[in-house]
Each structure stands twice: as C-alpha cells, then as structure tokens.
Amino acid sequence: MTTVEKSIVADITLAPEGHLKIDWVQAHMPVLNRIREQFEKEQPFKGLKVAISLHLEAKTAYLAKVVKAGGAEVTITGSNPLSTQDDVCAALVEDGITVFAKYNPSPEEYKELLIKALETKPDLIIDDGGDLVSILHSERKDLAVQVRGGAEETTTGILRLKAMEKEGKLEFPMVAVNDAFCKYLFDNRYGTGQSVWDGINRTTNLVVAGKTVVVVGYGWCGKGVAMRAKGLGANVIVTEIDAIKGVEAYMDGFAVMPMLEAAKLGDFFVTVTGNRDVIRGEHYKVMKDGAILSNAGHFDVEVNKPELEAMSSSKRTVRRNIEEYQLTDGRKVYILAEGRLVNLAAGDGHPAEIMDMTFALQAMSLKYVNDEYKKLGKTVVNVPYVLDEQVARFKLESLGTSIDSLTEEQKMYLDSWAEH
Numbered sequence: 001m002t003t004v005e006k007s008i009v010a011d012i013t014l015a016p017e018g019h020l021k022i023d024w025v026q027a028h029m030p031v032l033n034r035i036r037e038q039f040e041k042e043q044p045f046k047g048l049k050v051a052i053s054l055h056l057e058a059k060t061a062y063l064a065k066v067v068k069a070g071g072a073e074v075t076i077t078g079s080n081p082l083s084t085q086d087d088v089c090a091a092l093v094e095d096g097i098t099v100f101a102k103y104n105p106s107p108e109e110y111k112e113l114l115i116k117a118l119e120t121k122p123d124l125i126i127d128d129g130g131d132l133v134s135i136l137h138s139e140r141k142d143l144a145v146q147v148r149g150g151a152e153e154t155t156t157g158i159l160r161l162k163a164m165e166k167e168g169k170l171e172f173p174m175v176a177v178n179d180a181f182c183k184y185l186f187d188n189r190y191g192t193g194q195s196v197w198d199g200i201n202r203t204t205n206l207v208v209a210g211k212t213v214v215v216v217g218y219g220w221c222g223k224g225v226a227m228r229a230k231g232l233g234a235n236v237i238v239t240e241i242d243a244i245k246g247v248e249a250y251m252d253g254f255a256v257m258p259m260l261e262a263a264k265l266g267d268f269f270v271t272v273t274g275n276r277d278v279i280r281g282e283h284y285k286v287m288k289d290g291a292i293l294s295n296a297g298h299f300d301v302e303v304n305k306p307e308l309e310a311m312s313s314s315k316r317t318v319r320r321n322i323e324e325y326q327l328t329d330g331r332k333v334y335i336l337a338e339g340r341l342v343n344l345a346a347g348d349g350h351p352a353e354i355m356d357m358t359f360a361l362q363a364m365s366l367k368y369v370n371d372e373y374k375k376l377g378k379t380v381v382n383v384p385y386v387l388d389e390q391v392a393r394f395k396l397e398s399l400g401t402s403i404d405s406l407t408e409e410q411k412m413y414l415d416s417w418a419e420h
C-alpha cells in the first residue's frame with residue numbers, strides 16, 4: 001500500500017488503466033452525464049464533504065467524479081474487500097478525490113480504511129450495505145455529529161437501517177435508494193441477472209446449457225439470475241421461504257422445491273437472499289461431486305464456509321477465484337470468490353447502462369437529503385417519485401424513445417368515479 005498525499009491506494013502507477021476504464025463507462029452513462037451538467041452549474045454540494053463507500057470500480061468512480069463536479073470534497077472507500085479495483089483507485093487520486101481503498105485488504109485493514117474515510121468528518125454519506133452507518137452508530141459516534149444524512153444503495157443496508165430506525169437508534173435521515181423503481185427493477189433484476197453469469201462464466205469457463213442451476217431466493221436479484229440461467233440453457237430450480245415468491249417462480253416456469261432436495265440436483269448454486277446459512281452442512285452432505293457454489297447476496301454469510309471446512313480434509317485454490325474443498329468422503333465442492341458477491345468479486349459488476357440509472361438516483365438522492373435533511377428527521381426515507389420518474393424519462397430520452405401522455409379526457413376519466 002502506498003500513501004499518496006492524503007490517500008491510501010495499492011499502486012498509483014496503475015492510474016492510466018483506471019482512467020481508460022472510467023472513460024469507457026462515462027461514455028455509456030448518459031443519464032448521469034446530464035446530472036453532472038446540472039451539478040456543474042448549480043454546485044449543490046459546494047463547501048461540503050461527502051464520504052462514499054461503494055464497490056469501488058469504474059462506474060462508482062464516475063459517480064464520485066459527478067459528486068465532486070457538484071462542488072463536494074469527496075472521499076471514497078470500498079464496500080467489499082474483493083470488489084475494489086486498484087487501477088480505478090489510482091485514477092481517482094489523480095482526479096482529486098481522496099481514496100482509502102485497495103483490493104483484498106485483511107478484515108482489520110478493510111475496517112481501518114472505512115474509518116479513515118469517516119475521519120474526514122463528512123456532511124453527507126453514500127453507503128452500500130450499511131458499514132459506514134454502522135460504524136457511525138457504534139464505535140465512532142464522535143464522527144456522526146456533523147452528518148446531515150445520506151443514501152443507501154442495497155437491500156441488505158436498508159434492512160439494517162430499518163432495524164436501527166425501529167429501535168430509535170438512527171441519528172440522521174437515510175434515503176433508501178434500493179427501493180426506488182429505477183433501482184430494483186433494473187439494477188437488482190437485469191444488472192445482477194447479467195453480471196452474475198458474466199462472473200461465473202469468466203471464472204469457471206464451463207458450459208451452463210443442460211446443467212442444473214439452483215437459485216436460492218426469488219427476490220428482485222434472484223428473478224434476474226434465474227431468468228438469465230434459463231436463457232443460457234440451464235434447467236433452473238428455485239428455492240424460497242416465501243410462499244408467494246414460490247408461486248411466482250413456479251408460474252415463471254421454474255421447478256420449486258426445498259433446498260435439501262435441490263442440493264442433490266444442482267451443478268451450479270447461486271445464493272441471493274440477504275440471509276445467512278442458506279446453504280449449510282446438511283446440504284453439503286447430499287451434493288453432487290463437483291458442485292459449484294457462488295453467492296450474489298451482499299455479505300459472504302449465505303454459503304456457510306466454516307461448516308464446509310469442517311467437513312473437508314483439504315482446501316486449495318484451483319483457479320483464480322475458485323476454491324476446491326475436498327470432502328472427507330472424497331467428493332469435491334467448489335466455492336467461487338470466497339462466497340463474496342460473485343459478480344463484483346469475480347467480475348466488473350453490473351453493466352454501465354444499468355448503473356447509469358442507479359447512480360443517477362444516488363446523485364439526486366444525495367442532493368435531496370442535503371436540501372431537506374432538517375425536515376426529514378432521523379428516518380429511512382424513500383426516493384421521491386418525481387426523482388424516480390425523472391431518471392426513467394432521462395433514460396428513455398437517452399435511448400432515443402418516448403412514451404405517450406394522457407389526453408385531458410383520459411385524465412378526467414381516470415380521476416372520475418361517476419364516468420364509465
């Protein structure tokens with residue numbers, strides 16, 4: 001690790017490659033480009049400090065540059081030890097952003113880097129999974145006093161925030177970006193659907209057609225992962241704990257069964273529940289020799305690794321991002337990217353056009369919370385519908401398409417209870 005001015009990055013000489021990556025995504029993020037133009041004129045964050053914790057790859061880097069273009073002093077750190085790209089970090093330092101991040105830090109280093117970002121005493125934060133907020137509400141409450149509010153990226157982070165709000169512990173308003181239509185309908189479904197298979201395919205270099213894929217959890221992400229597995233020619237099984245989602249998966253054409261049955265059949269497993277231990281000891285006992293496990297949920301707790309280790313006689317890395325566990329009965333089970341989000345830890349994350357909408361929401365939500373924080377109170381708030389709709393309109397325009405508007409007669413008809 002090297003310290004460059006205020007930043008801590010792995011290797012500053014990697015910057016040229018990082019700049020190329022950021023330029024590539026910027027060219028594919030037209031919605032965020034429009035917001036950058038607005039921010040450059042309006043300077044909504046002038047004189048403010050913003051700390052960002054997100055999967056630190058090129059799309060995120062461009063978001064950081066957009067927030068800086070809005071007048072902020074920006075500090076950025078990762079949100080997962082394996083999803084930080086060192087060349088992108090180096091480029092951001094050259095672009096005048098303070099970076100505290102590197103690929104694959106130890107758990108202690110990872111946390112130290114998050115704390116360093118918070119020690120800049122930010123006015124606003126962008127969080128992904130709730131790590132920044134959690135530190136600000138536990139061991140480093142002293143750094144929370146000046147925070148006006150922030151925005152949270154993902155399902156798991158929002159669950160954590162809502163638990164804090166319920167206990168009356170939340171100290172500032174947080175916008176639930178994940179719950180906006182332009183986030184989960186596209187990012188969680190199409191983004192995760194495509195990028196999970198990109199990650200699995202580039203890591204394993206194995207065929208998917210004809211194999212059995214078990215998708216654990218049929219939420220917004222799970223629907224995308226299952227849909228794309230079907231498109232690749234797999235036989236797809238869905239496991240769920242929610243009866244409605246179970247029916248939905250069945251009607252979408254997938255086999256639905258408990259994990260204990262699915263475990264016997266799967267060649268590939270993808271967990272995407274936001275829950276812990278969804279694949280565990282009892283399931284490893286019945287798996288086929290050579291089963292490949294991966295996770296797309298936020299934390300690496302969905303596949304229970306300690307139980308697998310306890311059942312194994314040895315473990316070795318057989319290919320970049322593939323660990324082979326040799327079970328004591330002779331079978332082998334593989335885990336991709338140490339059970340961390342496979343699309344980010346073993347890939348480049350969602351496509352740029354998807355993150356264009358998500359990060360446009362992030363940028364607008366940050367401005368919203370800064371404008372309204374005094375009125376919002378210490379709550380988890382939704383992205384206002386008007387912002388959600390604006391992102392969709394910008395997106396349609398960038399696609400060179402448009403939609404119809406209601407006629408006056410139609411408006412009256414829809415508003416009336418007497419007319420039919």
Ligand SMILES: NC(=O)c1ccc[n+]([C@@H]2O[C@H](COP(=O)([O-])OP(=O)(O)OC[C@H]3O[C@@H](n4cnc5c(N)ncnc54)[C@H](O)[C@@H]3O)[C@@H](O)[C@H]2O)c1
Nearest residue numbers: 154155156217219220221240241242273274275296297298
């Ligand atoms: N990999 C990525 O890029 C990415 C992107 C967005 C969200 N996420 C993360 O993915 C996870 C899922 O997000 P989501 O938006 O799909 O959430 P969601 O709440 O829409 O869906 C989760 C589903 O998992 C099911 N589930 C819970 N426990 C289960 C169990 N034991 N077995 C089977 N099913 C179970 C729930 O009933 C629910 O239907 C979260 O951790 C989220 O933060 C990852």
